[in-house]
Amino acid sequence: AEANIGVVGLAAMGASLSRNLARHGNTVAVFNRHYSRTETLMNEHGSEGRFVPAHTLQEFVASLTRPRTAIIMVKAGDPTDQMINDLADLMEAGDIIVDAGNSYFKDTIRREKAIRARGLHFVGCGVSGGEEGALLGPSMMPGGTDESWETLGPILESIAARAEGEPCVTHIGTDGAGHFVKMVHNGIEYADMQVIAESYDLMRRGLGLEPGRIADVFEEWNEGDLNSYLVQITAQVLHHVDARTGRPFIDIVKDQAGMKGTGTWTVQTALDLAVPVTGIGEAVFSRGLSASADLREEAAREGLAGPVQEGGLGDLASDPDRCKAFIEDIRKALYASKIVAYAQGFNEMEEGAREYGWNLDLGAIARIWRGGCIIRAKFLNRISDAYASGGEFGSLLFDPFFKQAIEEAQDSWRRVVTAATGAGIPIPVFASSLSYYDGLRSRRLPAALIQGQRDLFGAHTYGRVDESGAFHTLWAGDGSEIRQGD
Ligand code: 6PG
Numbered sequence: 001a002e003a004n005i006g007v008v009g010l011a012a013m014g015a016s017l018s019r020n021l022a023r024h025g026n027t028v029a030v031f032n033r034h035y036s037r038t039e040t041l042m043n044e045h046g047s048e049g050r051f052v053p054a055h056t057l058q059e060f061v062a063s064l065t066r067p068r069t070a071i072i073m074v075k076a077g078d079p080t081d082q083m084i085n086d087l088a089d090l091m092e093a094g095d096i097i098v099d100a101g102n103s104y105f106k107d108t109i110r111r112e113k114a115i116r117a118r119g120l121h122f123v124g125c126g127v128s129g130g131e132e133g134a135l136l137g138p139s140m141m142p143g144g145t146d147e148s149w150e151t152l153g154p155i156l157e158s159i160a161a162r163a164e165g166e167p168c169v170t171h172i173g174t175d176g177a178g179h180f181v182k183m184v185h186n187g188i189e190y191a192d193m194q195v196i197a198e199s200y201d202l203m204r205r206g207l208g209l210e211p212g213r214i215a216d217v218f219e220e221w222n223e224g225d226l227n228s229y230l231v232q233i234t235a236q237v238l239h240h241v242d243a244r245t246g247r248p249f250i251d252i253v254k255d256q257a258g259m260k261g262t263g264t265w266t267v268q269t270a271l272d273l274a275v276p277v278t279g280i281g282e283a284v285f286s287r288g289l290s291a292s293a294d295l296r297e298e299a300a301r302e303g304l305a306g307p308v309q310e311g312g313l314g315d316l317a318s319d320p321d322r323c324k325a326f327i328e329d330i331r332k333a334l335y336a337s338k339i340v341a342y343a344q345g346f347n348e349m350e351e352g353a354r355e356y357g358w359n360l361d362l363g364a365i366a367r368i369w370r371g372g373c374i375i376r377a378k379f380l381n382r383i384s385d386a387y388a389s390g391g392e393f394g395s396l397l398f399d400p401f402f403k404q405a406i407e408e409a410q411d412s413w414r415r416v417v418t419a420a421t422g423a424g425i426p427i428p429v430f431a432s433s434l435s436y437y438d439g440l441r442s443r444r445l446p447a448a449l450i451q452g453q454r455d456l457f458g459a460h461t462y463g464r465v466d467e468s469g470a471f472h473t474l475w476a477g478d479g480s481e482i483r484q485g486d
Contacts (some may be wrong), residue, residue: 003029003052003063005155006070008083010037013127014073015045016482017100017159022049025157029053029070031060061090067151068095071125076101081101082121084111093119096148100125100140102262103268105176105183108143112175124175124477126182128373129161137161139168139372141185141365143178146171161372168368173358180269180352181365184345186265187280189374190259191341194283195429196234199334202416205425206313207323212246215239221331225405226338228377257287273351278436279341282428302457306424313423326419332412335428339406340433342383343396354424363387397440465482 006029007018014032017039021028027050032038038053054060061068072083080099086098097120099108108124115122123144127134140156142149149171151453160167173176196218203209203217215238222231238440240249263284270277289296316322346362353360366384368376386399396402406413417434420427454460461470461484472482 001065003050004065004069005025005029006031006060006068007065008032008057008060008070008072008087010041011073012131013100013134014071014139015041016131017071017073017138018051019045020122020135020137020159021155022051025049026155026158027052029060029063030411031057034036041049057086058090062261064095066092066094067121068092069098069151069155070096071098071100072191073100080107081111084115088115088118088120091120094121094122096121096151097145098123098125098142098144098152100127100188102126102182102260104265105180108176108179110449112144118144121145123148123152123458124179125156126172126178126185128182128185128369128375130142130374133161133372133374135170137372139368139376141349141368142169143172143176143179143180145174152213152252160368161376163367163371163376166367168370168372170361170364170368172365173353175360176356176362179359180356180358181201181349183262183265183269184349184352185369185373185375186262187270187277187343187348188342190266190283190287191194191279191429192228192230192338192346192375193280193288194333195334195341196230198420198427198430199330200234200238201425202313202330202420202427203327206420206423208312209318211250212237217327221334224331225335226377228379229374230377243344255450256291256293258291259284259287259407263287266345269352270348273348273355275344275348275351276436277341277342277344277348279337280430283341286426286428307422307423310424313419316419326415329367329412329415331418332409336406336409336413336437337430337433338379338437339397339402341381341429343402344436346383346396348393361387395440397437410437451465 005021005026007014008031010032015120018028018030027054030038030041031054042051042053054063061191064343070087072080078105079366080101084097094235097115103124108237108262121144123142126141129138138158139161142152142156153171157167160169172181200214203214206303215235218231218235218238238250242249244254263280267277267284268357316326331336349360349362363384366380366387370380381395382401386396386401393399397406413434417427417431436443451462454461456474456475459472461472464471471481471486473479473481
């Protein structure tokens with residue numbers, strides 16, 4: 001036995017992670033079901049560090065020092081379950097199995113329980129940053145026991161991205177906590193991508209700007225409050241020209257967004273927890289609508305009516321000064337919507353922690369998202385500051401920094417939503433985030449009417465503003481009120 005860590009599954013992510021581990025002084029056992037991948041890795045990168053290639057899983061396990069620690073990077077679902085069991089059969093008490101794929105946190109809770117019953121540790125670990133992150137430094141969100149973190153922590157710290165010198169990894173909590181937090185990360189990623197896409201649409205369709213010019217705008221934005229990986233790569237995508245046709249790349253790509261399911265889980269879980277994550281929800285639904293190509297085709301054939309000034313922002317677009325001012329409005333609307341989406345995601349983590357019994361340190365989570373992951377952004381420093389200042393608040397929106405940021409952005413935000421609606425340009429995340437914000441601010445919501453309706457058709461009862469208890473009105477009778485339990 002000579003390897004202090006092992007990686008099973010050497011597709012893109014697994015191979016990159018193995019190389020990252022080896023480059024940081026770890027001795028890495030590597031195994032893949034088909035040896036050809038292992039061979040390729042050895043041939044192309046074997047010299048980057050110390051690898052111990054294994055032909056069989058037995059050989060792989062035997063090459064690990066104790067406690068044996070193996071990271072699984074295979075397809076989520078059945079292949080992962082299968083590999084966990086195969087490894088557990090070969091391992092001994094105290095050994096650690098790490099699932100670094102995008103597993104559903106409830107699967108992780110189930111697997112952790114089963115593996116713990118066998119005396120082993122099971123760690124569900126969220127890994128963000130794509131292939132490049134896996135190689136050069138991802139952000140990692142491990143769950144599992146404190147004991148497993150003692151062994152695993154230093155290894156993960158050795159390969160994590162750094163943000164202001166700190167490794168972007170922390171022990172998130174027990175059992176499925178790591179995968180839960182990674183799931184919410186992905187949900188926020190969806191919302192962030194969607195508001196960026198809506199901003200693009202407003203500049204393209206609304207203002208009639210060319211992709212290259214819009215790329216310049218995003219590049220400029222990346223210098224300010226919106227500085228983030230997603231804004232940066234947006235500029236890169238928009239600058240890109242299709243080699244085959246010479247057209248902007250963005251125009252030759254099918255407008256149907258894919259998704260592997262993590263965003264959907266974030267919304268499903270939020271529904272279970274009764275936490276409104278409207279930004280994430282709209283982002284998932286928007287991908288769904290984009291992918292419903294046949295339906296959209298039919299709508300076009302049907303000629304569904306739109307506003308008179310379809311698509312364009314008219315005189316606004318033709319006046320350079322107003323056009324410039326509107327771009328600044330979009331920037332602020334993007335910032336405000338993004339703040340709301342993050343606030344909602346953090347609410348979901350808070351509620352999830354309560355429901356599943358985790359002690360989530362939200363400030364620490366914001367800190368490990370500052371580097372390596374897809375949603376890495378300057379902005380996360382502000383979120384970590386908000387939590388670090390001991391802020392006990394129900395929403396990030398109450399933190400003084402964010403409160404003021406939205407105050408400064410809100411006029412622009414409202415103008416953008418109004419203009420887009422007038423022009424018939426869909427802005428689901430801009431609009432729903434603003435509605436959430438206004439709903440949150442409302443001292444009185446029309447939910448009172450819903451309570452009345454529910455009581456009328458189903459005797460579901462309602463509360464009164466002036467007396468505690470549950471009440472029911474005899475709607476079909478004399479209209480008098482009875483107190484429930486009387
Ligand atoms: C990350 C990404 C990563 C992956 C998602 C994309 O944090 O590195 O989120 O996990 O790119 O699976 O998800 P969709 O395919 O659902 O967009």
